Amino acid sequence: MRRRLPSHFFLNDLATGKLQKIYTSDERPDITKTPIPMWSLINMKKYAAMSIQYSRGCPFDCEFCDIILLNGRIPRTKTPDQMTAELQALYDAGWRGGVFIVDDNFIGNKKKVKEMLPHIIEWQRQNNYPFTLFTEASVDLGGDFELMGLMSKANFNKVFLGIETPNPESLVECGKNQNTRFDIAECVQNIQQHGMQVMGGFIVGFDNDTEDIFESQVKFIQNMGIVTAMVGILEAVPNTKLWKRLKAEGRLLTEGTGNNTDTHLNFIPKMGKNNLIEGYKWIVKKIYSPHYYYDRINTFVKNFNPTAKAKFSLADFEALVRSIWRIGIFSRSSILYWKLIIKTFFVKFKALPSVIELAILGVHFQYITKKITQTRT
Structure with a gap:
């Protein structure tokens, strides 16, 4: 039996021992009522x-996106007081370092986010930017x-953008018209000039993609200096x-599997299965080869204007030592690494x-690349 009722009916049924198999509701949760996490339950060192x-x-x-199916097309936001309270709770729990704001689209409601950010700015200032x-x-x-x-x-020192493709026909095809209204390279440069490293999501396999898309994607990624380029094959999500x-x-x-680096396609592409899979493997292998990867880091550094207030911590020093040991000495990227560091x-x-962080991430990306390119399909 299916009951289309608010969530509190579940609690009533649970209390009276009358649970139904499925509960659904047309209402979306009011996130202004979200409680602060109990951070003491986890080991933050991990x-x-x-x-x-x-x-x-x-x-x-x-x-291709299921965000509006899960969370709706009208962004729901927390209050400024909620945000500073959650930051304070993390601070009180002893955390210092990176905090990921895990929104589907942080700027989905620009008016609200512009009203909220001054509160975070003031909280960061009062707490010496932890x-x-x-x-x-x-x-x-x-x-x-x-x-x-x-x-x-x-x-903020990083932001992930769903860039997807340099092919305007494919952007129109998938309904990503917002990306056609801007010069993407200029947007990336503007963001990096404001102190935020751009991480990018890219997709191949659209119906309007021809076999030249693979080379176009590589040139697109390299020219923009997006070091963390997360390229995946199009997947049809239920x-x-x-x-x-x-x-x-x-x-x-x-x-499908929900993993867009999986080369087991869940649809029949117009360009042909083998062409798409082999072209995708070629992209990943190319952009995460040492020369291409370090070339992107150099382009990024040239355009980057660091603004984040961060202290060089013991963890940063340990990361530097590990990078020297793992990359600067025992790596085929050692010459490129030292040139970049100096x-x-x-x-x-x-x-x-x-x-240093990007150099270390490069080792991880090369490991993932090896797994992808050696996968049999």
């Missing part, structure tokens, strides 16, 4: 960053100088517009922590 949330939902309706913040946003962030300025002052369209066209194969030290010293 985490690289802590996570909090400001909003749920996204105003955009991309064909946290560096990072989040996910849409590309139009790069055209809003007021918003970028506020995020910079709030001590109940999205893409999933429904492909099902109607008889091109849907399976429900150049950054003398030319843009404030970018050095980011550069």
Whole structure:
């Protein structure tokens, strides 16, 4: 039996021993009532960053995305007081370092976020900037100088953008029209000039992608200097517009795995399965080869204007020592590594922590690349 009722009915049924198999509701949770996490339940030493949330939902309706199915198209936000209370709780629990604001689109409601950020700015100032913040946003962030300025002052140092593809026909195809209204390279440069490293999501396998998309993606990624370029194969997620369209066209194969680096496709691509898989493997292998990877770091450093207030901690020193041992001595990237470290030290010293982090991440990316390229399909 299915009951389309608010969540409190579940608690009533639980108390009276009358639980139903399925409970659903047309109401979305009011996140202004979200309690502060009990951080004492975890061992913070096992985490690289802590996570909090400001909003749920996204105003955009991309064909391949299930965010609006899960969280709606009208962003719901927490109050400024909630956000500073959650930051204070993390601070009181002893955390210092990175905090990931895990929103679907942090700037989905620009008016609200611009009202909230001054509260974070003041809290950071009063507490001597204990946290560096990072989040996910849409590309139009790069055209809003007021918003970028506020995020910079709030001590944001990274942001993930869903860039997807240099192919405008594919952007229109998947309903990502917001990306066609901006010069993406200019947006990326603007964001990096405001002290935020841009991490990018990219997709291949759209119907309008031809076999030249693979080389175009590599050039696109390299020219923008997006070091952390997360490239995946298009996947039809259940109940999205893409999933429904492909099902109607008889091109849907399976429900998928939710892992867009999986080379077991869940749909029939127009360019052909083998062309797509081999082209995807070529992209990943190319962009995470040492020369291409370090070339992107150099481009990033050239465009980057570090603004985040962060102290060089013991953990940073340990990371530097590990990077020297793992990359500077026992790696085929050692020459590239030392050239980068020395150049950054003398030319843009404030970018050095980011550069060390990216060098270390490169080892991880090469491991993932090896797994992807050796996968049999």
